[in-house]
Amino acid sequence: MRLRPSSRDASTVKTIHETPDLQDDAGAPSLDLKIGGTIEFRNVSFSYDDQAPILRDINFTIPAGRTTAIVGMSGQGKSTLFSLAMRMVDVADGAILIDGQDIRRVAQGDLRSQIAYVNQSFVAFPGTIYYNIAYGAVSLGELASKDEVVEAAKAVNLYDTIMGREDGFDAKLDKSGNKMSGGELQRMGIARALVKKSPILLLDEATAALDTATETKIMDYIRNSKESRTTVIIAHRISTIMDADQIVVLGHGRVAELGTHNELVAKGGIYAEMWAKTQAGSLSDMPTVVDKPIGP
Ligand SMILES: Nc1ncnc2c1ncn2[C@@H]1O[C@H](COP(=O)(O)OP(=O)(O)OP(=O)(O)O)[C@@H](O)[C@H]1O
Numbered sequence: 001m002r003l004r005p006s007s008r009d010a011s012t013v014k015t016i017h018e019t020p021d022l023q024d025d026a027g028a029p030s031l032d033l034k035i036g037g038t039i040e041f042r043n044v045s046f047s048y049d050d051q052a053p054i055l056r057d058i059n060f061t062i063p064a065g066r067t068t069a070i071v072g073m074s075g076q077g078k079s080t081l082f083s084l085a086m087r088m089v090d091v092a093d094g095a096i097l098i099d100g101q102d103i104r105r106v107a108q109g110d111l112r113s114q115i116a117y118v119n120q121s122f123v124a125f126p127g128t129i130y131y132n133i134a135y136g137a138v139s140l141g142e143l144a145s146k147d148e149v150v151e152a153a154k155a156v157n158l159y160d161t162i163m164g165r166e167d168g169f170d171a172k173l174d175k176s177g178n179k180m181s182g183g184e185l186q187r188m189g190i191a192r193a194l195v196k197k198s199p200i201l202l203l204d205e206a207t208a209a210l211d212t213a214t215e216t217k218i219m220d221y222i223r224n225s226k227e228s229r230t231t232v233i234i235a236h237r238i239s240t241i242m243d244a245d246q247i248v249v250l251g252h253g254r255v256a257e258l259g260t261h262n263e264l265v266a267k268g269g270i271y272a273e274m275w276a277k278t279q280a281g282s283l284s285d286m287p288t289v290v291d292k293p294i295g296p
Contacts, residue, residue, distance in 0.1 A: 022090060022108065030110040035099040036064035037114070037199040037230035039085055043094035046077070046084060054080050056253040058094070062246075064199075065228040069241030071271070072250030078234045079119075081250075082202050085232075086115055098200075113139040116193035118206040122185040124177035129162055129188075130169040136192035144195035152191035155221040157214050158184060183209045190218060197227055204234045212239050219243070238278045247271065 039062040047053040054077040062068045070078045083089050084096055087103050095102050103111055116136065125132055133152055134143035144152070149169065153159040161184060165171050177185045186209045193201060201222065207215040219240070222231055235241050242261040249257035249264070249271050257269050264271035 022087060024107050025105060028105060028107040031098060031101060031103070031106045031114055033099050033114060033199050036228050038062065038064040038099050039200070039230065039232070040097040040100075041081070041084075041094070042097060044084065044091050044096060045093040046080060046089070046091055048089075053092070053253055055084075058253075058255055060248055060255050060258055062230060062232055064099070064230050066245040067223060067231045067233065067243070068246045068248060069233045069235065069244035070248045070250060071235065071238075071241060071274075072256075074236075076250040077253060078250055079204055082117065082204055082232070082234070085202065086112055086117060109139075114198050115200040115202060116196040116198040117202045117204070118189045118193045119204040120186065120206070120208060122177060122189040122192075124173050124175055124185070124188075126172070126174055128170050128172055132173055132188060133191045133195060136195040137197070140196070148195050149191070152194040155194060155225075156187040156191045156218050158187045158191060183211075183214075186210060187214075187218075194222075199227075199229060201229050201231045202234075203231070205236065206233075207240060208235070208237065212237075215240060238274065 041058045041060055044055060044058040045053055046055045058081075070081060072078055080089075084091055085098075085103070087096075087108055090104060095104070097103070098106075098111075125135060130146065130149055131143070133149045134145075136152075137144040137148070146169075150159065153162055153169075162168055162171070165179065171179060173179065177188070180188065186206065190203070190206055193203075193206075207218060210218070215237075216239075222229065223243075233241055233244065241247055245260070247257075247259060247261060247264055248255055249269075251257075251270060257264055257267065257271055259267065261271075261275075265275050266272075
């Protein structure tokens with residue numbers, strides 16, 4: 001059985017799905033994912049509030065149905081790339097195309113309904129654990145079914161934890177997500193995104209609080225799920241991203257390197273240096289990698 005969201009929670013989602021500052025063209029069409037969600041950053045530049053550019057002439061393509069990782073030191077603009085792809089903000093120059101369509105020309109609500117986004121903060125709604133996960137499907141018009149919620153909870157290694165508690169999936173959460181640890185709430189966030197079954201999944205440090213074994217299980221599930229999904233991961237932990245089909249290294253607002261883990265290690269650049277330090281046990285996270293200037 002599928003429940004309908006409460007009107008108050010639905011209005012929260014409406015706010016998320018419509019950015020007041022950015023207007024749709026009259027009669028803006030839906031996003032037509034004819035390829036399955038290829039995201040192209042074409043000559044993209046961006047700055048916040050007339051400040052110095054955060055991103056400069058960014059060019060790369062995220063292939064449909066594959067996993068792409070974005071790495072780089074803190075403050076390089078990784079999360080901003082996600083904000084741009086969801087059109088929370090608009091590019092200053094260039095364009096972002098999804099399956100060949102400029103995202104400024106399609107209906108914003110439809111664009112965001114095709115994208116599931118997870119960051120480190122899980123917004124809990126007062127209601128049951130079931131409701132809090134099922135809510136991920138709300139932009140599709142109704143909550144996810146119990147079976148879909150159970151599948152997602154299993155995928156993020158949360159099923160046994162939930163069932164081990166009094167009331168199981170019917171246990172009530174308040175806004176602070178009481179009864180759950182930070183890592184459990186992070187997995188709730190991923191489960192909520194999974195029930196959306198969107199063709200595009202953006203994970204911004206979404207597994208940072210999890211142990212490596214749990215993270216690997218979740219990433220394996222996403223990679224092997226029957227739905228073809230374009231997955232983009234931002235992460236500092238190298239173990240999170242090394243199996244990606246493509247790794248984009250951002251530095252000084254530009255794409256500094258792009259390739260697979262093996263290609264980038266062989267290249268001997270920034271990524272290789274990060275990897276060498278990880279191997280030596282002196283580095284687990286990206287931010288401590290040497291901050292080299294990137295050429296034009
Ligand atoms: N809403 C905003 N308004 C103004 N500046 C912002 C805003 N959001 C981010 N910035 C700035 O833009 C730069 C890029 O931020 P962003 O969060 O995209 O980087 P990041 O690479 O994801 O960093 P981290 O790894 O620390 O999460 C930073 O200098 C940040 O302070």
